Amino acid sequence: AAGVIQSPRHLIKEKRETATLKCYPIPRHDTVYWYQQGPGQDPQFLISFYEKMQSDKGSIPDRFSAQQFSDYHSELNMSSLELGDSALYFCASSFPRGLALPDTQYFGPGTRLTVL
Amino acid sequence: DAKTTQPTSMDCAEGRAANLPCNHSTISGNEYVYWYRQIHSQGPQYIIHGLKNNETNEMASLIITEDRKSSTLILPHATLRDTAVYYCIVVLDDKIIFGKGTRLHILP
Numbered sequence: 001a002a003g004v005i006q007s008p009r010h011l012i013k014e015k016r017e018t019a020t021l022k023c024y025p026i027p028r029h030d031t032v033y034w035y036q037q038g039p040g041q042d043p044q045f046l047i048s049f050y051e052k053m054q055s056d057k058g059s060i061p062d063r064f065s066a067q068q069f070s071d072y073h074s075e076l077n078m079s080s081l082e083l084g085d086s087a088l089y090f091c092a093s094s095f096p097r098g099l100a101l102p103d104t105q106y107f108g109p110g111t112r113l114t115v116l
Numbered sequence: 117d118a119k120t121t122q123p124t125s126m127d128c129a130e131g132r133a134a135n136l137p138c139n140h141s142t143i144s145g146n147e148y149v150y151w152y153r154q155i156h157s158q159g160p161q162y163i164i165h166g167l168k169n170n171e172t173n174e175m176a177s178l179i180i181t182e183d184r185k186s187s188t189l190i191l192p193h194a195t196l197r198d199t200a201v202y203y204c205i206v207v208l209d210d211k212i213i214f215g216k217g218t219r220l221h222i223l224p
Contacts, residue, residue, distance in 0.1 A: 033212075042203075042214040042216060043214045044214070045212060045213065048210065056210070056211050088157065092159075092212075102150075102165075102207045105162070108159050110157070112157075
């Protein structure tokens with residue numbers, strides 16, 4: 001079965017550079033979520049999009065922005081990178097199961113960002 | 117903050133059933149219990165979820181107490197590939213708040 005695709009899988013950047021991470025959800029999934037997992041930490045929710053609109057926001061720095069496009073893929077843009085941004089970045093996708101039901105999220109393999 | 121409490125780590129012999137407990141004493145009536153696992157540095161993997169009835173799928177069984185204040189994830193025949201961090205999560209809206217999880221070690 002098709003899974004969530006993330007690219008690139010690995011990315012190395014210098015401090016103060018910018019980075020763009022991409023996420024392609026499972027076909028027919030219309031909601032995308034971004035999570036950040038620092039070394040030795042648990043994943044932390046950053047932001048989510050439903051039908052191209054931001055649906056929820058977590059602990060996303062102001063230096064980061066994200067959007068969802070008409071084909072439902074999403075991009076996480078990170079500027080003025082800092083050493084502390086080095087982490088695994090996961091994208092998850094889901095499809096709506098009904099107003100009263102939470103949507104099961106399916107995660108991608110992640111992008112490992114290293115800031116030097 | 118995470119609304120669940122799990123043991124930090126557990127060991128289980130290969131081939132035996134692994135029973136992972138989770139306390140969620142403040143769960144509200146319309147919140148679901150979800151279980152995910154993360155094998156080293158891979159994306160979290162969905163395992164199972166439930167509201168109040170026990171659930172079973174091809175991966176695991178979920179036993180939820182009648183008062184819904186705790187649950188147990190059961191891996192019926194653990195293998196070495198089940199070594200992972202297991203997260204018990206209470207979900208109402210769609211934002212997952214990961215707690216510390218249980219690091220499960222499967223022993224050969």
